[in-house]
Amino acid sequence: MNGQEIALEVNGNVVRGTPEARKTLADFLREDVGLTGTHLGCEHGVCGACTVLIDGRSVRSCLILAVQTEGHVVQTVEGMAQPDGSLHPLQEAFSEHHGLQCGFCTAGFLMAAAELLDENPHPDEREVREALSGNLCRCTGYVNIVKAVLDAADRMRLE
Amino acid sequence: MKPLLEELPELARPRSVGTKVRRREDARLLTGQATHVGDMHLPDMLHVAMVRSPFAHARIVSIDLDVARTAEGVVGVYTSSDLDGKVSAFVESAREDLSPKLAELVDIEVKSLPMSVFASDRVFWVGQPVAAVVATDPYLAEDAVALIDVDYDPLPSLVDVEGALEEGAQVLHPELGNNVHSHLLVECGDVDRALAGAEHRLRERLEIGRQISSAIEPRGVLATFDGSELTIWATNTKPHLVRTIVSRMLDLPADRVRFVSPDMGGSFGGGIFSEEILIPFLATELQRPVRWIEDRRENLLATSHGRDQIHDVEIGFQGDGTVVALRDRYLMDTGAYNTYAVTVPYNTVAHMRSQYRIDHFSVDGTVVVTTKAPAVPVRGAGRPEATFVIERSMDMVARELGLDRAEVRRRNLIRPEEMPYDMGIPYRDTVRMTYEPADFPAQLEAALEAFDYEGWLERQRVARAEGRRIGIGIAAFVEGSGHGPFEDAIVRVDEGGRVTVISGARPHGQGHETMLSQVVADQLGMDPENVIVRTGDTSLLPDGRGSFASRTAVMAGNAAAMAAAKLRQKILRAAGEMLDADPDELTLRDGSIFRGASDAVLALRQVAVSAAPGPTSQRPPGDGEGLVETHHFVPPTATFGSGTHVVAVEVDGETGGVRILDYITVDECGTMLNPTIVEGQVHGGVAHGIGNALLEEAVYDEDGQPLTTTYMDYLLPTTMDVPPIRVGHQTFPSDRNPLGAKGVGEGGAVAAPAAVISAVEDALGPGAVRLTRIPLGPERIVGAIRKADAGTDPSRRVDG
Numbered sequence: 032m033n034g035q036e037i038a039l040e041v042n043g044n045v046v047r048g049t050p051e052a053r054k055t056l057a058d059f060l061r062e063d064v065g066l067t068g069t070h071l072g073c074e075h076g077v078c079g080a081c082t083v084l085i086d087g088r089s090v091r092s093c094l095i096l097a098v099q100t101e102g103h104v105v106q107t108v109e110g111m112a113q114p115d116g117s118l119h120p121l122q123e124a125f126s127e128h129h130g131l132q133c134g135f136c137t138a139g140f141l142m143a144a145a146e147l148l149d150e151n152p153h154p155d156e157r158e159v160r161e162a163l164s165g166n167l168c169r170c171t172g173y174v175n176i177v178k179a180v181l182d183a184a185d186r187m188r189l190e
Numbered sequence: 191m192k193p194l195l196e197e198l199p200e201l202a203r204p205r206s207v208g209t210k211v212r213r214r215e216d217a218r219l220l221t222g223q224a225t226h227v228g229d230m231h232l233p234d235m236l237h238v239a240m241v242r243s244p245f246a247h248a249r250i251v252s253i254d255l256d257v258a259r260t261a262e263g264v265v266g267v268y269t270s271s272d273l274d275g276k277v278s279a280f281v282e283s284a285r286e287d288l289s290p291k292l293a294e295l296v297d298i299e300v301k302s303l304p305m306s307v308f309a310s311d312r313v314f315w316v317g318q319p320v321a322a323v324v325a326t327d328p329y330l331a332e333d334a335v336a337l338i339d340v341d342y343d344p345l346p347s348l349v350d351v352e353g354a355l356e357e358g359a360q361v362l363h364p365e366l367g368n369n370v371h372s373h374l375l376v377e378c379g380d381v382d383r384a385l386a387g388a389e390h391r392l393r394e395r396l397e398i399g400r401q402i403s404s405a406i407e408p409r410g411v412l413a414t415f416d417g418s419e420l421t422i423w424a425t426n427t428k429p430h431l432v433r434t435i436v437s438r439m440l441d442l443p444a445d446r447v448r449f450v451s452p453d454m455g456g457s458f459g460g461g462i463f464s465e466e467i468l469i470p471f472l473a474t475e476l477q478r479p480v481r482w483i484e485d486r487r488e489n490l491l492a493t494s495h496g497r498d499q500i501h502d503v504e505i506g507f508q509g510d511g512t513v514v515a516l517r518d519r520y521l522m523d524t525g526a527y528n529t530y531a532v533t534v535p536y537n538t539v540a541h542m543r544s545q546y547r548i549d550h551f552s553v554d555g556t557v558v559v560t561t562k563a564p565a566v567p568v569r570g571a572g573r574p575e576a577t578f579v580i581e582r583s584m585d586m587v588a589r590e591l592g593l594d595r596a597e598v599r600r601r602n603l604i605r606p607e608e609m610p611y612d613m614g615i616p617y618r619d620t621v622r623m624t625y626e627p628a629d630f631p632a633q634l635e636a637a638l639e640a641f642d643y644e645g646w647l648e649r650q651r652v653a654r655a656e657g658r659r660i661g662i663g664i665a666a667f668v669e670g671s672g673h674g675p676f677e678d679a680i681v682r683v684d685e686g687g688r689v690t691v692i693s694g695a696r697p698h699g700q701g702h703e704t705m706l707s708q709v710v711a712d713q714l715g716m717d718p719e720n721v722i723v724r725t726g727d728t729s730l731l732p733d734g735r736g737s738f739a740s741r742t743a744v745m746a747g748n749a750a751a752m753a754a755a756k757l758r759q760k761i762l763r764a765a766g767e768m769l770d771a772d773p774d775e776l777t778l779r780d781g782s783i784f785r786g787a788s789d790a791v792l793a794l795r796q797v798a799v800s801a802a803p804g805p806t807s808q809r810p811p812g813d814g815e816g817l818v819e820t821h822h823f824v825p826p827t828a829t830f831g832s833g834t835h836v837v838a839v840e841v842d843g844e845t846g847g848v849r850i851l852d853y854i855t856v857d858e859c860g861t862m863l864n865p866t867i868v869e870g871q872v873h874g875g876v877a878h879g880i881g882n883a884l885l886e887e888a889v890y891d892e893d894g895q896p897l898t899t900t901y902m903d904y905l906l907p908t909t910m911d912v913p914p915i916r917v918g919h920q921t922f923p924s925d926r927n928p929l930g931a932k933g934v935g936e937g938g939a940v941a942a943p944a945a946v947i948s949a950v951e952d953a954l955g956p957g958a959v960r961l962t963r964i965p966l967g968p969e970r971i972v973g974a975i976r977k978a979d980a981g982t983d984p985s986r987r988v989d990g
Contacts, residue, residue: 133453171874
């Protein structure tokens, strides 16, 4: 196995590694960087569980190779809360509205929702549903996820 | 029914139970700190990739492992012959829960068809494990899979369940004698006579396609062996059963096998699979940690298929819409094996009359083997199928008589004054199936009112005049849950006064940690956040059953509550000993002991230290241990929750697309231990049922090749498919367990398919078409619209 040296920024820290060229970003984050909060549900780009932000845009980390992220800025669920442990408004709202059950898909939803609220701080229900339509959840029926994102938008506007 | 729980302590009045306590699980799940099997890393861990059959049915001529063995990173390659004499074959795991007494009460036959970990000489379905590669890296393990050359001699597939029963059909497993694995006939009343005497008779063929549980976390197994002790971490919901089966199959002492439950990303039905035996075996062979993580293709090929039933139902009814008799014959395609005996088929029988009074009843069910993936219980486990049959039947009556569909249901619902209602057949636990007090008619009315049924009928009339296709669907259900056989719990206090509950529950999304903390906290007069919850570790609890079949609130909840109630009494006895007081004068609250109306007289930790065994112990005579109590909860029989769904849809005549405009449920699940969690379960169940109604089907072609092995083909509902769901409640606490709880984990998925199909059929015009199969899918809807436009689609009347 021949690795290729890369350096990228993950959750504000510079990360260096030598992943094999074929290694996905998801596997690199989970195995080489030790950030296992990004989950793999299908590994073919449909379920959205592995969604991370690269330079602020949501990306399926199962469909991109680690070596392609050289020099880029990656954000994962582990970087959402404040360093003092206080939760991001989206995380707070997900908990308050019971927007997660097993929690396996949750990181992907949080990332997709974070991107939405960054681009559109005032989404309506339809816009939230469209923005999250690329993420599968088998537990919640999405009812409380949608509620949580709308509530988080309100909280973030007040901040 | 025998009186319940007479020797048990009375429960303290609830403080936390019934309130919307926020889930303690959320913090780790929201921040990426949860630990799933795939997140674990043990030193020297090896990785497994599976070689699976590409054929539905074939003879294995040879397997060439030589190239793979020398490939980079490969530590070993294993096939059936490597397990010979070391690993015994699977027996039907559900036999553990099947009482032999059931066969004395109903006509039932279950044949034995042990399944082995690997196929040896023949493969029976696409996806069946044939070999495994163990390597130092998961990528290298998969590379080596491609280097294994299996020479197959293809044999004819068998994918048609009716063809499998025809004279001269190939017999897949000669030991069965034919292609029937199980059969059951359950009857009450005199169905022949009642059908003959009915004013109207209709028959229909109803089909429920093959569907897959499809939790978002793929399955995973990690095992390690230190020379004497085997430890397993896996995505399985039955820790103690896995321990027992692994112990049996690998011939290890049960107490040398430990199952630990990491976080688990859903289940929605499942069983015990080859990998859960294989990976522990490999750990014992290699004496290194070994892990296998399923990929989605494997999941859709080989894990947790279910449903797949064809029903021929006949109903007899009077001119007023009263159904007097129902006869059903059905076939269930169990795939190549049936490790669950009659769990699902019996659920189908038991739930077929749902909330309705039909005293003449006969169901004949046959479980047939084919060359598809083995079927297991999938959320609802036979109940969605039964509910589809009965609710389609109610719609057939309405259509034939020109009656309103709600009115037909009203006329058939069991009335509250008839409760407890004897259904005339045994439940699967052999106890006569009897509904507890409930009010089904009030439930229907509450659902119709919340839905604004009259308003929707009017909106439908207006929409139809504009050429829009809007339809309304109604479906009721009953959900038997918590029928046992048992669940265990230990509650104890440490010398710091801290309380721990150890439960046989195995949480995978339902908030069981929160629920268990609530029920224990109430008994010990404390806040739930101060209760430590340990679940799913077989080394902490001698026996348990786990979390499946909507059982945990009833089974684990009551076991924990009872252990805690007994512990409260023990604490007060010990405090009484210390204070020389009557325990009845003492109360336990917020970690302190109170005497009468006085201030706290003792801290719980003082009692714990004092009561600890040893020479300084002050515990009362007879209380041999310290502050610990165990409870083995055995309910008298199942408890029956229920619900009614009403839905409005609009069908796009061009595309066949279905948009759900409104969805209401009224659910009855006894005492709600945590209403937030209950509503979440209903939401998820309804979404699952909408997927089952409109999107999800595991399709096989005529050669037995699965065509739905990605999420592009096997479609789960998304945010765009599931509407906001409005949930209402009725509460009739169960009298079959101290908490009064009833299961609620499956009900949403049980009724939703029937409700949605009813609404789509209604949308296509009154009496226009008969929709008889789920899932429906746009192409079937467009076909139905063409049929509707071409003329009427007459009911299938039975003469005489």
